[in-house]
Amino acid sequence: MTRTAIGPQMSEQQDTMSCVPALRTTDLIGRDAELEELSSQLGIRASEGVRTVRAMLVAGDAGVGKTRVLMALRDTALAADWQVVAGHCLDLADSSLPYLPFSEILGRVMADMPDVAARVLEQHPTLARLQPGRRIRSSETASGDQALDRGNVYDAFADLLTAVAVDAPLLVVVEDAHWADESTRDMLSFLFSRPLPGVALVVSYRADDLHRRHPLRRQVAEWMRLRGVDRLQLEPLADDDVRRLVRALRPGTLSEAEYVSIADRAEGNPFFVEELVGAARSGQVPGELADVLLVHLDRLDETTRRVVRIVSVAGRQVSHGLLAAVSDLDATALETALRSAVEAHVLVASRGGTYAFRHALLGEAVYDDLLPGERVRLHADFVSALGEGRAVGTAAELAQHARRADDRPVAIRASMEAGEEALAVGGPSEAATHFLDALELIDTSRTPVTDVDAQALVRRCAEALIAAGRVPKAVKVLRARLATLPADAPDADRGQLLTALASALLLTDTTESPSATAAEAVDLLRGSPPKLLARALFVHAESLGNWRADDARAVALEALDLAERNDLTSLAVELHTTLAGLDPTSGEDAGAGWRSAAERARRAGLIEPELRALYFLGRLHHDRGDLDVAGEVYREVISRSEVGGLAWSPYPAESRLLLAVALTHQGRLDEAVDLLDVTGQDPPMVYEWLFFAHQMLIMIGLRGDTHSKALERLREFWGTDGLTAITAGSAEVMRAAAVPDPAQALAAYDDVVASVVPLWHEWFQARLRLATLVVGTFASAAAHQSADERESARADVDRLMSDAGKVIDFYAPYDASRGPEYRMWVARRAAEHLRWRWLAQVDPPVADELVEAWRAAEESALTYGSVPEIAHARVRLAGVLRAVGDAAGARVAADLAREAAHALRAGPLLAELTAIGSAPAPTTASEVAALTPREGEILALVAEGRSNGEIGKQLFISTKTVSVHVSNVLAKLDAASRTEAAAIARRRGLI
Template identity: 85%
Template sequence: MMSSVPALRTSDLIGRDAELEQLSSQLGIRASEGVGGGAAPIEQSVRAMLVAGDAGVGKTRVLMALRDAAIEAGWHVVAGHCLDLADSSLPYLPFSEILGRVMADQPDVATRVLEQHPTLARLQPGRRVRSSETASGDQALDRGNVYDAFSDLLAALAHDAPVLVVVEDAHWADESTRDMLSFLFSRPVPGVSLVVSYRADDLHRRHPLRRQVAEWMRLRGVDRLQVEPLRDDDVRLLVRALHPSTMSEAEYSSIVDRAEGNPFFIEELVGAAWSGQVPGELADVLLVHLDRLDDTTRQVVRLVSVAGRQVSHELLAAVSDLGAAELETALRNAVESHVLVASRGGTYAFRHALLGEAVYDDLLPGERVRLHADFVSALGEGRAIGTAAELAQHARRADDRPVAVRASVEAGEEALAVGGPSEAATHFLDAIELVDTARVAVPDVDAVALTRRCADALIAAGRVPKAVKVLRARLATLPADGSDLDRGQLLTSLASAQLLTDTTDSPRETSAEAVELLRGAPPKLLARALLVHAQSLGSWHADDARAVALEALEIAERNDLTSLAVELHTTVAGLDPDGGSSASAGWRSAAERARRAGLMEPELRALYLLGRLHHDEGDLDTAIDVYREVIERSEVGGLAWSPYPAESRLLLAVALTHQGRLDEAWDLLDVSGQNPPMVYEWLYFAHQMLILIGIRGEPKPKALERLRDYWGTDGLTAISSGSAELMRAAAAGDAAVAVDVYDHVVETVVPLWHDWFQARLRLATLVLGALANAAPRQSADERESARVAVERMLADGARVIDFYAPFDGSHGPEYQMWVARRSAEHLRWRWLAQVDPPSSDELVGAWRAAEETAVAYGSVPEIAQARVRLAGVLRASGDAAGAREVADLAREAAHALGARPLLDELTAQGSSPAPATATGGVALTPRESEILALVAEGRSNGEIGKQLFISTKTVSVHVSNILAKLDAASRTEAAAVARRRGLI
């Protein structure tokens, strides 16, 4: 029943749980067993529901779910539909459909009622006769007869189970159907519930159903449910259900914005190939709204579509050639027909944004240009008030390029003034495109200055790679004998952008060339170039950087270049700690100086560097506070996605992760709906996967596969994602995969950074851990072959340690933690692989050091990991009490983190918070269980003794006991019995 109701393209009911619950509870539908045999209707609070909502909002999908719930509860469900047949609609059409369904599903009931009411037979589908044949005779369709007959039909159907009657699309109902519904609403049939749906947006002021809905709502036992558009979060869920592959945040945001929560619109936008226009099928549906409008109203509606998302009455009056009264009448008609909506501020907009797009797409090309030109004239001559952005849009589409360029630049400056760098960048990019493609020069527009301004806006919006691309494109247009001033300024901007992104280019070389070109330039340009060059030299060339920065500072102070002086103080604070205070105090002072001067970007940079300093020193609490300060200050200035706040968000999540606050870190990086630049979207997602897959052990291989496509966009993305893959491989003991991942990460990151980047020490150590985990399952030959990979990881780690040895500032507690962990993992591999195995004291001492350095840094996940490994070596060395104590601490942390790999590793060690229990009638001691596992791996008694730091003779005794307990004749049989009984 309701078989003709079309299904959505996804079978999931998304975002409608509340509506379904309201309908089910108010109508008394509850799933129950054994319904039938004369069951009475379930108690309910209403007998009829009106379900209203705009076209495509999901009324039918909710009713389908209600149908399923009713059938599950043992109800009969019948449905009829009204059709848009204009004046030729057949009377009682939905009830004719219901009669046909009853005759097909319950012919006995239908036959009995038809015998009592022959009149009802005239409603049978396929037997509707022409009115000329029914004008005489006893069987004329008398309304009273029809009402009584249909009421008796429903009563008969409800004799053995409750009945749900659904009538859809009542906005198309003929007069006879509306009267039948009025009868059923006012004279309810026991055991029968009625649900009627209609499109709220179709009920204009003169619609015949509008009055009747108001009358029905006054009846007792009748209620209404308004199906609202989906919330943004539910829109995202629906998009994911329709389009399981990954979408960028920009694509999600576009669909959320354009669809306005309407599921039908969402499906069409997701399913259509992106062309910038409304999909054809959707446009046809939307443009039906215009068919009932008169010509004048349609003309005004087209004018509104050209205006954009919203237009003032004043601007419409200035552009339209209609008189005031005629314009007001047309607007009133459009509003009453639910095409436009009017705001209290005197503006008009389309009820659905997509309808406006469809109307605009339907205009002829010449018609669009003419109407846009009318808007340019009205705004440019001051006949109406508008923004520079509006003027730029209309001038661009009217092909008035000089006006469009000047208006776009003005719009960009206005956007920057109110903290909208992303919007500003868009306007500047439009202006650049118009300048480059203009057939004539645009007066008063400096293409080089415009490009630099655009790059600044792009960087402030977090779109640094795009800024680099724009600057390079402008440099390529400069003639070989062009101005050194222009080239030098562009190179300064380019080097500044290169410092903020991972690139294979050298910002140091770029900035050095800029300085040489600007040596004879005005002081402001030279000081800026020197500042950028000092930043590019950084701590790797601290002496040179300090000299360049001090030269720039002297120029800035001598020429009263206040803003540059403030930025230079930030740079000097990190390069000249001997100048009177620590770097920490210097950066805090620089941040406060920038704040007093009202310079947001230098303030954010100083705070970011201060947070990094505390982070590197292991003061995670203070680092977290400073990172939060960066984020909060950036939001004040509209710079939330500029590089320093955006990276501070990631580093804040990293610090929270180290503190074991994984859920806080996850939520911080969940930027759904915030539309960050894609590079940060994937960077944040990579760290989320490090939490989910690496630490918590969730199986999400496809997520890691998708992330690999974005490793090259940012080195941290590759390191976070690669670390998650390495941790997963280590948990699985898959050394080959771990080595392959390591090589891929190094291959990706080295061109972006340098050969011996510090995180390489951590990556190599994780690979050593994976090699150690794999060793117990390897043969002697395989373990000997693994020595090559182990030695390579050791050598790579040693090169990193040697590289950073001259830089005292890089030897923070996190660095020390990984140095200690590297040594401990190497010894663990030697122990488990029995390749030059260490003594138990040496092994325990190394893992004690790994634990101590992890505690010193305060990294909860790394403390837990070190303790898991320490418990294993303590247990093997015979210190059962010490192993138990350390394992309990590790287990507590692992449970708090939700770290399944750590818990699994504790279990594999034989460490358990509860005493061992007998399985299959066999009770093995913890040591016997440990030896049995090694026997199953094919280890000899000698190898087992070396690994467990006990004598070969002791191992032999334990093996004999195990064989006796398992009633096994050989080691092979013992292993087979143990696996069968779940002992290993």
Template identity: 80%
Template sequence: MTRTAIGPHMSDRQDTMSSVPALRTTDLIGRDAELEQLTAQLGIRTSGGDRDGEPTARAMLLAGDAGVGKTRVLTALCDAALGAGWQVVVGHCLDLADSSLPYLPFSEVLGRVVADHPDVAARVLEQHPTLARLQPGRRILSSETTSGDQALDRGNVYDAFGDLLSAVAEQAPLLLVVEDAHWADESTRDMLSFLFSRPVPGVSLVVSYRVDDLHRRHPLRRQVAEWMRLRGVDRLQLEPLTDDAVRRLVRALHPTTMSEAEYVSIVDRAEGNPFFVEELVGAAWSGQVPGELADVLLVHLDRLDETTRQVVRIVSVAGRQVSHALLAAVSHLGAAELEAALRTAVDAHVLVASRGGTYAFRHALLGEAVYDDLLPGERMRLHADFVAALAEGRAVGTAAELAQHARRADDRPVAIRASIEAGEEALAVGGPSEAATHFLDALELLDTTRTPVADIDSHALARRCADALVASGRVPKAVKVLRARLATLPADAPRTDRGQLLTALASALMLTDTTESPTETAAEAVELLRDAPPKLLARALLVQARSLSGWHADEARSIALQALELAERHDLTSLAVELHATIAGLDPSAGTSPAAGWRAAADRARRAGLIEPELRALYLLGRLHQDDGDLDAAIEVYGEVLARSEVGGMTWSPYAAEARLLLAVALTHQGRLDEAWELLDVTGQNPPMVFEWLFFAQQMLITIGIRGDTHSRALERLRDYWGTDGLTAIVSGSAELMRATAAGDAAGARKVYDDVVASVVPLWHEWFQARLRLSTLVVGAFAAAAPRQSSDERAAAAAGVDRMMADGARVIDFYAPYDGSHGPEYRMWVARRTAEHLRWRWLAQVEPPRADELVDAWRAAEETAVAYGSVPELAQVRVRLAGVLRATGDAAAVARKVADLAREAAHAIGARPMLAELTAQGSAPSPPSAGDEVVLTPRESEVLALVAEGRTNGEIGKQLFISTKTVSVHVSNVLAKLDAASRTEAVAVARRRGLL
């Protein structure tokens, strides 16, 4: 790749790519194949020339190390698109360190559309007025701070931007390029996910990012993996140039004679990186070949005059790019002198100028090297100059930019105020994670500033920060922030300060597993705020009522009604809405069912624009349906929670994240294991760690517990989180118990049970309800091991079985007074407990039950499993019922019928341990009678036909436009219906029965 001509403007074809050099490339060395692949797959042109082609991908990810040539390839791609009659628009992600500016590249795109297509932009902005908030001119520093009450509806932003692209694409195909996604903020990544998953007709999307910047915990690392699973999204990795290509590039850059030693030096040192090649060739022109990369990056500066070097240093402090106006305000140079210096820097290939009036380094690495080369005092002084220019209004910029410069200039008062303003702006556009980062910065600066900053209430800021942390799912961090703020309060601090912090702390404690009592904290807050303004007291009473609702419903209802009366008397509308959502599940005298009450509370919160109370009410409604065994209704409501959380920018808030888990649990019970897995696969979405591991635990329950895969190390890794999250311990512990049962390891199962209990009891309470299920699984493990044990081993096992039965009995006794806890799932495990115990006694020959008693117990277990509707649990019960029927000498036909039902379900969900258990029992499928008729769904018939042609699951998925996992489910269903052990056998059986 080479640049042989540099003009003062962009391409003659009106390329709108800002921050990309205005180049006319005569050669694209070493990248012809990559450019051809991009243009062909996106449908810009075919390999035969410039004819329009049919796209094979609607979106491309362009990956590569820094300096490998991504921007150069994108420039050539944009030129090719413009030459084919396409429109091109580009947005850039900028490195603002911790000062993220949500949706920055899309603000840039919107600004370009407004400039190039004012009529289209005006029409879309009229239809979606909230989109105007993302216009570049609307994001500059202002005396008006956007409050959280004016927050953008994230769903509207997505729809509006999609409509904007669609409107532009009506005139001609549109190529949208987003550069440097490794610097993208969370909101930008979410927008990209929306565009990847919901393509806009006539629009192709290309996103570039640095591979070498994606460390293990980088949020984009997992996001890319998720994007790659979407249909129509492909990835192109730019690899280093070959040695021959490097030599050709060197010859193009330096056509004069060069010695072989110089060629070898450049080839060896550049390692195929075109940027390094250019820098090394530039150094060779000046007779200097630096020994280290930093020297290579900085060598061009040595040939600049002092004024130009100073301007370049100022640009490095500004960041990736800087406007001419801001440079003029900071440099203090005259117009002619500044323009001359900029011209010199551009001609020397150090800076590039965009049509929008901004300047940037030709490569980001060069800017970083220049910045690192500054002396500490010089760096701080230049940042201070930027602070002065922005704060005094001599140039425009964002609050995030001002905060960044003020922090690095050690101007703490300005940095604190700007960070707070940046946080409020992030909240206003649905970016709670970015807002929390800004608020945390402000708190840290406040704590280390000796002189108090006027008009900044650190306690209010801590509460605001905690709210943002909770909204982004980082509840433990919110608790830590509030505790730290409480620790700084002097003994004589106002009661209202302590009371409000305790109210916020109690609210956060209820959302996480902790040994600290939220009830006691909430009660203390109420006492402190008895004489406080009504709004503060009502809020404290609300939190206290919530903290009591689990075990003390009558007291919670009384307190909530007291708070509601206070809120309504003082016109505290928002609090009243939240209280209605709380009372919905507590007030049986309201004349409506809890389900109707929560639905009404959710609707009321939605009308009031209060997203958190709406999510809470919907979450509780879903829980109610699930507890009642109405899995279809629960799935529908949980889906609504997820949709509404995305709209409000609260995807990882506690209620939304737990709704995702419970939705996966409900899908698992319905036998839709692949759907559950995909829902829990949040690769690239960067959820809070507690949910990331909880979701992973449920995935392991599916793959290891139900399907019998072996991932022992995965379960061992999950144990690190048992002590901080009880649900993770229970879910992953259940997977370990099921694995131990399949292996006949009763002692291992008992050890797992003890470990789970030891982890969960300090976080919850001793007789938590899941202990009934866990102890029952252990009894089942003892029963599975009994046939292979000696009489002495069986006698010794009796003590362990008795302890598990006693633990289960304690749980049943504990929950006996609470009628609301006796749902169909609870009754299923009570019946299963009895059946497993009798089965162990039968197999171990320890006071064995009568045969009819054993069969009746398993029939009762089957009946309760049917009532709950859990496909895996019903299949497991029928596996064991079939074994019991065979062992007790029941009619072979009855046992075989039950086994066939179990086998069909086990095949459908891929439960290999259940199939192995059936095989061990000596069970075989019933032979088909002449009257048996196999009924395949239309989709199963399509899949079977393609299987008969020898297609793989991946090939079938592409042809039918469904995922490979979905194909696998259909194939499993076909095998089960045809009683076939393999694809070949299924095809043969289908041909015999006339199904093909």
């Protein structure tokens, strides 16, 4: 018999387990530990300290991945020179054939090992009756050796397995034992209790099908008491593994909200994940998945099914009291039905007296299966119970049921109440959803809703959206309401909406002028109550900002006078924050003004003005190059925002990004990447992609990894967020610079400019940095270009230098905007241009001028404290010094750059050092840490290009262990990559 699995149909590998319905992905994800446990305990793969058993039960819910694990176990066994046979129990209701999985196994043995099968059949003729195609009808009788006597069958099959296992160990797999007939269960009991030389047995079953009266439930309990039998329970996948599975099924970049939605609904079940990914666009439970889920209801009586349908209408969970108020059952009947649903693994009961579906998707499937009229009637019953006080519930519950029962008056009032409740407990996102629901009900009502101030509701909704970080949505809602205002609407209504719109526009990138909108609002509200006018003046002052500081200060002082004369305390606090940044006499004391404003807001209990003041204080230190202090303030903003549930409001969210930027400059790249990881969170899309863009700037731009598709996906957001365009565009330019590919770098630069200029202004400050990076790319490429190509590049370089020069001219009048980072890029621009002229031989500079420029670039980077830029400047300086004959100076600069590049894991920098002919100082034998024998083995395989997984398989160790060894080898060889480690090893004769 060949080392194959056995079955009536075979794949290329001749195994029956691959004939089951194909999985969506062939990768085994999140089950390494379970596979290791099975392999070790069954003795397939020896593992020190692990107790070997002769049989394993593999339990898990439907779809949790039992078959996939068993397929991986099969592959492991075959690789270890085992034989594998498999039999399957089928769901044939009450007409199942006895011994069906063993009949399947016998048929395969007869096909693959006819000699062995013939010898056993001769000894046990009764076994022939189990051959596929020769199963006797129940009405037939037999006698003598031909009778299907259970003892004969058991002994015969045991002898068959023992005979097969003579040449090589045998793994016997029986799947879906929850469908097994009584004869099959008894056969398994016999095999579990009788050790067979060289035979290991694995039996799988669905744990969620084993209700209290299921015959296998008692049998499993008995099997577990047998010596040499153990059980493995397959639990749902962890969230990280669900994420890996989603990525395997749907390559590309998904939003975190999509990941979270799939993970929440699938609850770690791989089959659910696969189905939901396939139906991600619809949001509905896929039909195939719904059919699988609804099977759980088939074994319930009608009363229990009715209660389960009521629970599906209730939502995620429902209290016993609310169920009792809605259902028409007496207490005993309700409790009996609930007990049946719990015992059947449909519902789970909590200690708090609530019930929920065991799988949330089952609840969705049950709800989707209701008739439309049935849903409306049941929701109306919930509205009645909650509205009349017959059961305790929240405003959010009442709003949900009223909306679905089409009871608009109740739904509108309950939604507004739910929104205010959510804001009170720090849930702006939930509040915004409730307010949006109320607005939709008002706008789509067939009769006018006169008892609700729709304009005030719109403004409140916009406030909640902004607090949740969904500023573009707030702008959209406000614009939509302004568009529907009648021409004769009161000036106060229009002015308040314009004030709110201008305030929102200040927090997002837009082609619309916040200042013009705010000025119009002020004009409309001149005759309105002081509170409305003061708010409009405050927003107008904010919109004028530092570009028109004198005008802004005058408007803010007018607003402050109004606020103080009319006891508008909270507005006065916000105005003090605004004035702190407009005081022309503050000078070096500006920071004290922001800190004072923040403390004033904190004393008044006003969290949003406090966050704004702290944010600007952090920006002030950041712009001055005080990165440590700026980081402390950004962390304070983030920490304080969590108190008020405002973590994704604009100032804390941007503080998180700016903290990551500061950490990046400090060389703490891993900390920056981790800080921006929004895994498991639900951020507004604008911040999710902005954070991801900075992560890609680190991974691609600085470290040289390849995630081209990620950058392409980010381009979708360039036109709506200037900072995303600049950050992702910088990553594209830096990737092109590493090649170097000046055409690609220039194209990325032009695309960034085209995206950002309409949102900001033509000479935005980051344009200086981008233009400088592209000039550097032209310089790196010049050494390999022809004279014609260099001359052709001259126009592009001149344009880039002109663009950067205009940025410098634009910011010349604004001292506050020309901090150490700005000066660093001014110096780098001059040095890169000289390097291009030198390498392109276009009006080349003298050596001293070139060296002096790069010394200045290095010094300016040191002044700012940007570790990556210091390293870049030193790499370029090393190249220049080597070219002008200063070998000693070149080595000093290169060694410093190399040390930083290794710490940063900056592949492009290390590659550039290699390209300019710089090598580390020779290392004596005593300075090289000795490799262990295992590390030597692994290094040899690394040099052959093997992956960690391949090395682990070859050396029979885990992938994680290989990873640890590889990290140790890289550290001992002072290598930044596997490739460099292999090169060093060959040079030193280690391999």
